[in-house]
Structures are given as structure tokens and as C-alpha cells.
Amino acid sequence: xxxSFSRPAPSGWRKSVRALSAALLAxxxxxxxPVWADPQAGGVLNLVSQPExxxxxxxxxxxxxxxxxxxxxxxxxxxxxxxxxxxPVLARSWTIAPDGLTYTFDLQEGVRWHDxxxxxxxxxxxxxxxxxxxxxxxxxxxxxxFIASIDKTGPLQVVFHLxxxxxxxxxxxxxxxxxxxxxxxxxxxxxxxxxxxxxxxxTGPFVFKEWKRxxxxxxxxxxxxxxxxxxxxxxxxxxxxxxxxxxxxxxxxNDVQVLRSGDADYADLSRLSALPGVASSDKGYELYAxxxxxxxxxxxxxxxxxxxxxxxxYALNRPxxxxxxxFGAGKVAQGTFSSSTPFHDPQLRQYxxxxxxxxxxxxxxxxxxxxxxxxxxxxxxxxxxxxxxxxTKQSLQPLGFKVDVVTSDxxxxxxxxxxxxxxLTYNFVFQIGDPYLVTSYLYRSxxxxxxxxxxxxxxxxxxxxxxxxxKVADVAPGPERTRLYSELENRLNDDLPLAPIFExxxxxxxxxxxxxxxxxxTSLNESYDSVYLERSAP
Amino acid sequence: MIAFFGYxxxxxxxxxxxxVGVLVLSFLLVRLAPGDPAxxxxxxxxxxxxxxxxxxxxxxxxxxxxxxxxxxWLGQAARLDLGYSYRNQASVWSLIAERLPATLLxxxxxxxxxxxxxxxxxxxxxxxxxxxxxxxRLISHTALVLYAMPSFWLALLLILLFSVLLDWLPAFGMAxxxxxxxxxxxxxxxxxxxxxxxxxxxxxxxxxxxxxTRSAVLEAMGQEYVRTATAKGLKPARxxxxxxxxxxxxxxxxxxxxxxxxxxxxxxxxxxxxxWPGIGRLLYDALxxxxxxxxxxIFLVISVLVVALNILTDLICRWxxxxxxxxx
Numbered sequence: 001x002x003x004s005f006s007r008p009a010p011s012g013w014r015k016s017v018r019a020l021s022a023a024l025l026a027x028x029x030x031x032x033x034p035v036w037a038d039p040q041a042g043g044v045l046n047l048v049s050q051p052e053x054x055x056x057x058x059x060x061x062x063x064x065x066x067x068x069x070x071x072x073x074x075x076x077x078x079x080x081x082x083x084x085x086x087x088p089v090l091a092r093s094w095t096i097a098p099d100g101l102t103y104t105f106d107l108q109e110g111v112r113w114h115d116x117x118x119x120x121x122x123x124x125x126x127x128x129x130x131x132x133x134x135x136x137x138x139x140x141x142x143x144x145x146f147i148a149s150i151d152k153t154g155p156l157q158v159v160f161h162l163x164x165x166x167x168x169x170x171x172x173x174x175x176x177x178x179x180x181x182x183x184x185x186x187x188x189x190x191x192x193x194x195x196x197x198x199x200x201x202x203t204g205p206f207v208f209k210e211w212k213r214x215x216x217x218x219x220x221x222x223x224x225x226x227x228x229x230x231x232x233x234x235x236x237x238x239x240x241x242x243x244x245x246x247x248x249x250x251x252x253x254n255d256v257q258v259l260r261s262g263d264a265d266y267a268d269l270s271r272l273s274a275l276p277g278v279a280s281s282d283k284g285y286e287l288y289a290x291x292x293x294x295x296x297x298x299x300x301x302x303x304x305x306x307x308x309x310x311x312x313x314y315a316l317n318r319p320x321x322x323x324x325x326x327f328g329a330g331k332v333a334q335g336t337f338s339s340s341t342p343f344h345d346p347q348l349r350q351y352x353x354x355x356x357x358x359x360x361x362x363x364x365x366x367x368x369x370x371x372x373x374x375x376x377x378x379x380x381x382x383x384x385x386x387x388x389x390x391x392t393k394q395s396l397q398p399l400g401f402k403v404d405v406v407t408s409d410x411x412x413x414x415x416x417x418x419x420x421x422x423x424l425t426y427n428f429v430f431q432i433g434d435p436y437l438v439t440s441y442l443y444r445s446x447x448x449x450x451x452x453x454x455x456x457x458x459x460x461x462x463x464x465x466x467x468x469x470x471k472v473a474d475v476a477p478g479p480e481r482t483r484l485y486s487e488l489e490n491r492l493n494d495d496l497p498l499a500p501i502f503e504x505x506x507x508x509x510x511x512x513x514x515x516x517x518x519x520x521x522t523s524l525n526e527s528y529d530s531v532y533l534e535r536s537a538p
Numbered sequence: 539m540i541a542f543f544g545y546x547x548x549x550x551x552x553x554x555x556x557x558v559g560v561l562v563l564s565f566l567l568v569r570l571a572p573g574d575p576a577x578x579x580x581x582x583x584x585x586x587x588x589x590x591x592x593x594x595x596x597x598x599x600x601x602x603x604x605x606x607x608x609x610x611w612l613g614q615a616a617r618l619d620l621g622y623s624y625r626n627q628a629s630v631w632s633l634i635a636e637r638l639p640a641t642l643l644x645x646x647x648x649x650x651x652x653x654x655x656x657x658x659x660x661x662x663x664x665x666x667x668x669x670x671x672x673x674x675r676l677i678s679h680t681a682l683v684l685y686a687m688p689s690f691w692l693a694l695l696l697i698l699l700f701s702v703l704l705d706w707l708p709a710f711g712m713a714x715x716x717x718x719x720x721x722x723x724x725x726x727x728x729x730x731x732x733x734x735x736x737x738x739x740x741x742x743x744x745x746x747x748x749x750x751t752r753s754a755v756l757e758a759m760g761q762e763y764v765r766t767a768t769a770k771g772l773k774p775a776r777x778x779x780x781x782x783x784x785x786x787x788x789x790x791x792x793x794x795x796x797x798x799x800x801x802x803x804x805x806x807x808x809x810x811x812x813x814w815p816g817i818g819r820l821l822y823d824a825l826x827x828x829x830x831x832x833x834x835x836i837f838l839v840i841s842v843l844v845v846a847l848n849i850l851t852d853l854i855c856r857w858x859x860x861x862x863x864x865x866x
Contacts, residue, residue, distance in 0.1 A: 052823070054582055054625060061582050137587040192583075198627055213626075213636060214815030216715050237715050241813045242822075249697050249709045380826075411573030411828045418577055451591055452581045 041232045043533035045514065046256045048247055048263050049217060049238035056208065056217075057197040059127075059179050060135055064525070067176055068260070069238050071525040072219055073114075074202035076175030077105060077124070080521040082286045084341070084433055086170045087520065089527075090119070090180055090203065100165035100476050107156040111226040113182050114207045121152040126183035128160075135191050138441070139172060146473075165476050168434035176287065176522045177432065205231035205529035214240055225529065232532035244382075248272060257514050257533075260524055261285075261506035266327045266384050272509050279512045282505050284523025289338035289431035290504035291439075292330070294392070297423050298497060299459045301372070306495060307365035313351040313499040314358035315395050322502050325387050329507060333500035336492045337435050337485070340503065345486040348493055355398060362399050370400040377406050377422040379413030385426055392424070417453035427453060428504060435485070440469050443492060460497035549852060553845040557838070561615065564837040565608050568830060575828040576600060579625060598624055598830070611831075615838060621831035623824075630835035633820065638839065640712055641816035644808070645801050647732055648739035653794055655740070656747020661783070663748060664755035677748060685745035690807040693738035697811070700734060707734055710813035735812040739804055743797050750793055754786035761785070787858055795851025799844040 053066040058074065077091035086094075091105040111119040128150050133140040146166040151159050160169065172178065180203070185196050200208050203226065206219035217238040221231055239256060241247045244265045250256045251264070251272060264272055273280040294312070296303045303309060318332040337344040362369060374396075378389040386407065393403040403424070408416065416422055432438045441447045445466050447455040468488040475481045508524065510517055516530045517523065576594035580587070595601050599610065614621055620630035659677050666673035684692075701709035708714070708731050719727050758764065759782055767777045806818035813819075817836055824832040 054579075054827075055627075063582050135583070137590070193627060195627075212815070213633070214640075214819055215711060215813075218715065239710070239715075239813070240815075241710055242810045242819060243813070245694050246697065246710055246811055246813060249694075249702050252702050253705070253709055255709060408572070410826055411575075411578055412571070414578055414581060415572050415574045418574075418581070449588065451577065451588055454581065 039232050039515065039530070039532040040535060041532070042234050043232075043535070044235040044237060045233050045258075045528070045531065045533065047236060047238050047258050048250070048256050048260070049240050050242060050247065050263060052213070052240045053217075055197045056200045056211070057179075057181070057194075058525075059132065059177070059181060060192060060197060062177070067525040069217055069219075070179070070200050070202070071175065071204075071522075072206040072236060072528050073200045073204045073208050074175075074179035074181075075204045075527060076177075076179045077173045078170065079175050079526065080171075080287050080433065082283065082521050084171075084286060084521055086174075089175050090124075094170075100167075101162045103160040103162070103169060104153070105158045105160075107158065108226055109156060111203050112224060113184075113203055114201045114222060115182075115185075117182065117184050119180070119182075119203050120155050121158045123180050123183045124158045125150055125152055126187060127178070127181045131181045131186060131191060132178060136178075139178070142166070142172065164474055166473060167475065167477050167481060168436050168473070171433035171437055174287070174433075174522070175527075176525050204527045206233075206236055206527070209235075216240060227529055231527075231529040233528065236528065244268070251509065254511055257511045258517065258524075259509040261329070261504075261508060262382075264509065265382070266329055269327060269329065269507060269509070273507070277512050278509055280507050280509050281518050282507055284508060284518035284520065285506040286340060287433055287521035288506070289341055289433075290428050290506065291333060291336075291338055291431065292426065292428040292501045292504055293333070294499040294501055295417070295422075295425050295427050296458055296498060297420060299420065300423075302365070302367040302369045303374075303423060305365045305367050307361045308367055308369060309496040309499065310351065311358040311361035311365070311399060312396065313496060314354045314361065315399055316392065316499070316501065317353040317395065318501055319353070321388060321391065325391060326384050326502070329505045330502035331505065333502050336489045336500060337439065338431050338503050341431065341433075341435075342482070343435050343485045343489075345489050347486075348489060351499075358399055368400075370402050373402045373404050374423040375406050376403050377408065377413060377416055377425040379408060379417075379425070380410040381426070388426060392426075414453055417457055419450050420457055420459065422457075425453075426501075429454070436469065436473050443497060444469055458497050460495070462491070462495060465491055465495075545856075546849075546853075549849045553849055556845055557841045558612075560841045561612065561834065561838060562608065565611065565834060568828075568833055569604060571828075573828040574600075575625070575830060578827060594624070600830075611834060615834075620835035620838065623829050623832045625824075625827050625829045626832070630831050633832060634817065634835055634839055637815060637817045637820045640814060641805060641809075641818060643712075643732065644735055644739060644805060644814060644816055645798070647736035648743070648801055648805075649794070649798060651736055652740035652743035652797070653747055653790075656744040657751045657790060659744075660748045660751025661755055661778070663752045664759070665778075667752070667756065674752075678752070681745035681748040684741045687741070689738055689742055689804060690811050692741060693734070693808055693811040696734050696738055707731075712815055735808050735814050738811070739801065739808045742804070743801070746793065746797070747790065751786065751790055754789050755782055758782040758786045784858060788855060791851060791854050791858065795848050798847040798851075802840050802844065 049065055049069055051065055053061070053063055053069055055061040055066055056070045056073070058066040058070045075089050078086045078089050081087050090108055090111065092108045094103060094105045096103055105124070107119070107121060107124065113119055128143070133143060146162050146164060146169070148161040148163045151161065153159050162169070182196075182201055185201055186194055198211065205222050205225045205227070207222045209218040209220045211217045219236045221234050225231060239250070241250060244263070247256070247259065248264045248268050251259050252275060259272070272278060296309055296312070298304050322328065322330045322332055331339075334346070334350065335344055335348040339346070376389050376392060378386060389405045389407075393405050396403050413425070417425055417427070429439060429442060441455045443456060443460055443465055445456065445461040448459055448461070449455060465488065468484060468491065472481060472484045472488065475484060508518060513534045515532050515534050519530070520526055576591050576598060579594055580591045583590075599607055602610070611621070620634070622629055623633055626633055659681070663674045663677040666677070697709050700707045712728070712731050714727050764777060764781060767781055805816060806822055808814065809816045809818035810822060817839070821833070821836045823829075824836060
């Protein structure tokens with residue numbers, strides 16, 4: 001019988017008195033109570049899944065809620081440490097030929113899928129030759145351009161042959177985005193409607209047990225996990241809790257032990273992190289490197305004028321936004337690329353808050369910015385984003401702008417931004433390591449497509465920038481690539497097709513009994529095979 | 539008896555017309571709202587493939603003219619086929635069937651709590667008022683405060699008090715996870731999870747019941763038949779239960795029928811705050827995801843429930859007051 005760390009529901013006032021007495025006693029004894037020094041096996045970790053994931057095959061759905069759950073069940077070839085260096089998962093090791101054209105992966109031995117079938121090179125081949133080319137159009141585009149062939153050279157060895165060097169290849173093969181799909185369950189099926197998307201079979205430390213929609217998703221320990229002795233936990237239960245205040249209450253009661261960034265309201269973070277026995281950390285999001293930005297529609301005046309766009313960024317007091325609207329959950333953006341990554345140029349010109357300079361730029365532009373009303377489309381991202389929209393409206397008024405904040409639900413926002421039906425809107429991007437993999441979609445002209453808000457919806461079209469994106473993909477990591485990225489970031493910083501506002505901090509709150517939680521660059525979506533719950537010694 | 543069946547048939551016919559009307563209106567209103575389910579799904583899949591979006595729209599039938607989609611859906615609904623939720627990869631019936639029991643349990647509990655306590659408090663207040671007591675003012679003012687409080691806010695306060703501070707009751711969900719409970723322990727587990735959501739749902743209506751019952755009882759007590767009964771020497775309790783309440787109940791029962799419809803909308807917020815796995819949350823999720831088949835399926839089920847309960851209310855009123863007939 002697993003040991004649960006969630007509290008049972010006592011039934012009367014006597015229990016609360018008993019609980020209070022126990023708490024007093026516990027606090028009195030805390031200094032002398034020994035704790036286990038080594039990882040302890042057992043226990044149930046209770047987490048929050050919000051929103052409820054649309055699918056549990058995160059190779060098909062880029063939803064963070066899907067990655068959070070199925071990252072414990074499904075695994076990819078590798079993951080990344082906090083310095084974004086690749087680390088082995090299902091790939092035991094890999095070698096890259098000096099010319100950068102051949103990547104050889106040796107796979108882990110003795111790995112089995114949860115249904116007992118052996119994991120082999122065929123699964124990797126199936127995933128990258130059939131599954132993802134059909135389901136991930138962006139990866140398919142990259143593979144078409146760069147990959148000549150993917151071959152099996154042994155039951156546990158796979159070789160990627162490239163047409164030309166592609167530096168971000170390893171970044172695109174991580175567990176977080178592209179877990180290996182079991183060939184024997186997916187081959188010959190419609191991948192998107194395969195029933196195993198809702199009851200995943202993986203190679204990870206936890207086996208899918210039950211999904212009670214609207215209530216919880218339960219995973220149990222994989223007794224045949226390929227890392228012997230792991231995992232420590234008996235179960236992980238993801239509770240579906242739709243209300244932020246209720247999530248905070250559940251955390252306060254220790255009904256759930258971890259709150260990811262966004263699970264609690266920004267205004268509640270300092271109170272919750274000050275609770276006894278609660279720890280807080282920004283670690284574990286290094287790969288994501290989230291950047292919040294003001295998207296501008298460059299198709300019509302006055303936003304088609306670069307000086308007007310620059311004036312807007314000068315007029316926004318971004319330290320105020322970070323400190324007072326997002327309660328410190330961020331850092332003023334230093335440029336297009338996150339300053340926590342090696343791709344950012346630290347010498348980049350900064351747009352520090354300067355209202356006089358903003359007014360001067362508007363005057364220089366010769367544009368009557370008040371001639372037409374500008375719609376700031378506000379999506380349903382939460383209270384802080386609503387306050388940011390109102391603040392933006394107020395900040396742009398002194399420059400002569402007439403801004404109307406248009407608030408809509410998430411679906412409406414999604415459609416309007418996808419169809420370029422906006423003037424200004426706030427959005428954010430996860431850089432996912434190399435900017436070429438995701439950030440480039442916001443700028444490249446071949447991504448001016450009406451399907452998603454997460455591409456070049458502003459209509460920015462610069463042949464020079466397109467050429468630079470193509471070059472950085474081709475050049476191997478080194479000084480030349482750093483120079484190219486610097487040139488690219490400087491050009492984007494001058495053109496300012498979108499205004500970087502702040503680098504998002506993702507504070508994770510957790511009860512300190514949870515150990516080994518934040519260890520890689522994608523910690524929360526990791527497999528949790530080494531996570532354990534610390535208990536006091538009997 | 540023939541008159542009764544004629545009356546029932548008429549009510550059923552009108553009920554059916556109301557359901558069809560609600561469905562047509564819901565269909566059109568949902569489609570008037572911006573938001574494209576195919577685009578949302580493609581976005582979640584992280585793809586900007588125009589062909590994939592077009593395929594999704596085709597699979598969902600969204601590439602058909604609106605009138606054709608409406609006719610197709612009405613035809614399916616007539617055959618009790620509510621379609622398939624592509625977002626959830628499940629049939630609409632199965633999704634609703636999974637959530638409906640939780641909602642009926644919460645709705646039923648909220649209804650019973652609000653009506654029983656509300657009516658009892660209303661009667662108590664009315665009797666106290668005739669004696670110029672403080673109890674009437676206490677009950678009336680409490681009812682007013684409960685009525686004025688937004689239900690979701692009250693729900694949060696209850697969680698903070700009974701779950702976080704006192705630790706008497708669970709904060710969320712319908713039952714404990716990972717438990718092997720039977721008999722009384724199982725009942726206790728469900729009841730402890732149910733109490734706060736049911737109370738939160740019932741408080742607003744409880745206040746209305748108090749006021750409605752109080753004024754109805756006071757009005758009935760002033761009638762001549764009560765004076766006659768008193769003159770005949772009947773005991774006050776018998777006058778109250780046999781004469782006053784039977785007459786005072788008519789407006790209360792009518793209100794109860796209306797309340798059941800309002801409960802369905804009130805549940806949405808309560809289910810969100812308490813993470814209650816009911817149909818209100820399913821509706822909320824379906825709306826935010828523009829899951830049209832699921833939305834319309836839920837609208838259908840709620841319409842049928844409300845219409846059925848209204849017919850039941852009419853029948854109870856007819857039983858309480860035989861003067862009510864199909865013709866008068």
C-alpha cells in the first residue's frame with residue numbers, strides 16, 4: 001500500500017485540535033527530529049494538472065500540460081542540463097562526425113515498453129521517419145532540408161546522415177518535444193486519433209494507470225524501469241484543479257506538493273512561498289527561456305513605421321511592468337534572444353524607459369499616431385496580462401496614441417491573431433534552446449501563414465534577416481555562428497517587428513519534502529525517476 | 539384522466555418545441571462567437587500546416603454551409619446521436635455520461651438543502667414575525683446577506699475556513715484518490731467532499747426560499763379560511779401544516795421549478811472553484827475550446843433536464859391545487 005503524503009480529510013473539530021497539537025509538537029521537536037540522509041522509496045506525489053491536457057502523447061501536442069504528465073511516461077533520446085548541454089536518456093551516447101554530417105546514437109540496453117515489448121532502433125526510425133514527419137510540420141520542414149537519411153546500423157544503433165551541417169539537431173531531439181513513439185502501437189494507424197494518445201505506453205519510470213476526466217490522472221511506478229533501483233515514488237497523481245485560488249488552498253493544505261509557475265496567481269506567490277516548509281526556485285526552465293513580447297501588426301500605419309515601433313518600446317516602463325504587474329516574476333528583456341542563453345549579444349543597444357526620446361521619435365517619424373484608433377487585443381491569459389494591457393494603453397496615450405483594449409476569450413484571441421486581425425497584442429515564446437528552432441518562426445517571412453498566433457503574424461518581411469536565419473542553421477557552433485546570431489539580433493533589435501518586454505521567470509513552489517525536483521533545463525517535464533519524498537525517521 | 543393526459547401531452551409538446559428552439563438558438567449563438575476549433579487544435583499540435591487545418595475542418599463538418607451543419611446536427615440529435623468530440627477523442631454521449639452523475643448529485647443536494655432549510659427558515663420567520671420576535675429579523679437579514687454574496691466568493695471563503703484553517707473538510711474533488719473505501723467510509727468520503735459545494739450552491743437559493751416562504755405563509759395566515767379554522771378550535775400546528783402550508787407552497791413550488799434551471803448555470807462556477815468533475819466544467823472547457831458537438835450535446839441535456847423539471851413542477855402544482863387544470 002503506497003504511502004500518501006496528502007492529508008486525509010478529518011471529520012470533526014476534534015481532529016483540528018489534534019492537528020494543531022500535533023503541529024505544535026512537531027515544531028517543538030523539529031530541531032531534534034532526524035531525517036533520512038539517502039533517497040527514500042515510496043510515497044505518492046500529488047501535482048496539479050491545469051489545464052487538463054488534451055492528449056497524453058506530447059509528441060503530438062505541444063501543450064505544456066501534456067508534457068508535464070506524459071514526460072513521466074514517454075522518453076526521448078536525450079535531455080538538457082541547466083547549461084543546455086545534452087544529456088543521455090534513451091540514447092546512451094552519441095558521436096558527431098567532424099564534418100557535422102553524421103550523428104550516431106547508441107541506444108540504452110534492456111529497455112522495454114510498458115507493455116513488455118523491447119525498445120529498439122526500429123522505434124527511433126519509426127518516430128523520426130514516419131511519426132514526426134507526418135505530425136510535426138516544422139520538424140518535417142527541417143528534416144526535409146537537412147536530413148539525407150536515418151538508418152539503423154544495429155538493433156540499438158541509429159545514424160542520422162545530414163545533407164549539410166545543422167547545428168540545432170540535438171536540440172530538436174529532446175524528450176520534451178519529441179519522445180520516441182512505440183512503433184508496434186502506432187504503425188499503420190491514424191497517429192492523431194490513436195487510442196494510445198489517451199493511455200500512453202512509454203519507456204519511462206511511471207506507467208499510465210488511470211485518467212478520470214475532470215478529476216485526476218494517475219501514474220504508478222514502473223517496476224521494470226531500465227534504470228535499476230528507480231524510480232523512488234510509488235505513484236504520481238495529477239489533480240485537475242481549474243481555479244487558481246483553489247490550487248493555492250490545496251497547496252497550502254499540502255494536498256498538492258508542487259505549484260508550477262502559473263498555477264498560482266502572481267499576486268499570491270510571495271505569500272505562498274513564505275509558508276513554513278515551502279521552497280521556491282526559478283530553476284528548471286532554462287531550455288524554455290520564455291520571453292514576453294508586444295506583437296505589432298506591421299501591415300498598416302502607424303505600426304509599419306520603425307520609429308513608431310521604437311517609440312512604443314521606449315514609452316513602456318518595463319521595470320515597472322516586471323515589479324508591479326508581474327510581482328517580480330521576470331527580468332526586463334535585453335533583446336530578441338534570452339539573456340540566459342549563449343545566443344544573446346550582451347552589447348545590444350537597450351531601449352531603456354525614456355518618454356522624451358519616445359516623443360522625439362514620434363516627431364521624427366512624421367506620423368500622426370492619433371489619426372486612427374489602435375486595437376490592443378487582450379487574450380485570456382490571466383489578471384496580470386489584463387493589467388499589462390491597461391498599463392500599455394495609459395503609457396501610449398502621452399505619445400498621442402488612441403488605444404482601445406479589446407478583451408476576448410482564448411479561442412477568440414487565437415483566431416483573431418492567427419488571422420492577423422489585431423494591431424497590438426501580448427504574447428510569449430519559449431525559445432527551446434537554439435533560437436532557430438522556435439524563435440525564428442516569429443520573424444521569418446516564410447512563416448507569414450494564417451494558421452497560428454505563434455508564427456510571423458505581424459507580417460515582418462526582411463530578406464536580410466531571412467538570409468541570416470538560413471546561415472545560422474548551416475554554420476557549426478563556434479565564433480562564426482556567435483557573430484551571425486549577434487548580427488541577427490542587432491538587426492531585429494533595430495527593426496523591432498515585435499517589442500521584447502520581459503524574460504519570464506518561472507518560480508516553482510514546492511514543499512521541501514520533495515527532493516531532486518529541479519535538476520535539468522526542463523525539470524518539471526522530466527521523468528521524475530530520481531524524485532523522492534523525504535520523511536522524518538520513525 | 540383523459541383531461542390529465544391531454545394536459546400532459548400538451549406540456550410535453552410545448553417542452554419539445556422549447557428544446558428545439560433552444561438548440562437552434564444555441565447552435566447559431568455558438569457559431570456567431572469568433573474562434574475556430576480546427577485552428578485551436580492545430581495550434582495545440584504546434585503545427586502551421588494549412589492542409590491539416592483544412593482536414594480537421596472537413597472531418598468536423600465545418601466546411602459545410604451553416605444551414606447544412608444545423609440540419610445535420612438536428613437530424614443526429616433526433617436519432618440521439620450527439621456526435622464525436624475531436625478535442626477529447628471520445629463520443630459526446632460518453633463524455634456527458636461520465637460527468638452527469640456528479641452534476642446531478644451536486645444539483646440534487648443543493649436543491650434539497652436550499653429548499654428544505656429555506657422553507658423551514660421561512661416558516662419559522664413568518665411565525666416569529668406574527669409574534670414580533672427577533673428571530674424573524676435575524677433570519678431575514680441572514681438570508682439577505684447570503685443572497686447578496688457572489689456564490690464563487692462564498693465558496694472560496696468556505697474553503698479557506700473549513701479546509702485550510704480548520705481542516706475539517708477536503709478542499710476539492712468529489713472523492714479521495716487512491717482509496718479502497720466501502721460502506722459507511724465511502725459514504726463519508728463522498729459526503730465530506732459534497733458538503734461545501736452543495737452549501738455554496740444552495741445559499742443563494744436558500745435566501746430566496748426564506749423570503750418567498752415567509753411572505754407566502756404570512757399572506758396565507760391572513761386569509762379567512764385560517765380564521766375559520768382557528769374559530770373551529772383547530773390546533774395552530776394543524777392549521778399551519780394542513781391549511782397554510784398547502785396554499786403557501788404554490789409559489790414556492792413554482793419557484794423551485796425555476797430554480798432547477800438556474801442551478802444548472804450556478805453550478806458552473808461552483809464546479810470550477812471546487813474542481814467538481816461535473817457537466818458545468820465540461821461546458822466551460824468545451825466553450826473555451828470551441829468544441830461544438832460537445833457544447834451542443836451539453837445544451838441539449840441541460841434543456842431536457844430543465845424542461846422535464848418544469849413539467850414536473852406543473853404536475854406538482856396541479857396536485858397541490860386541483861383548481862389548476864389544462865383549461866383554466
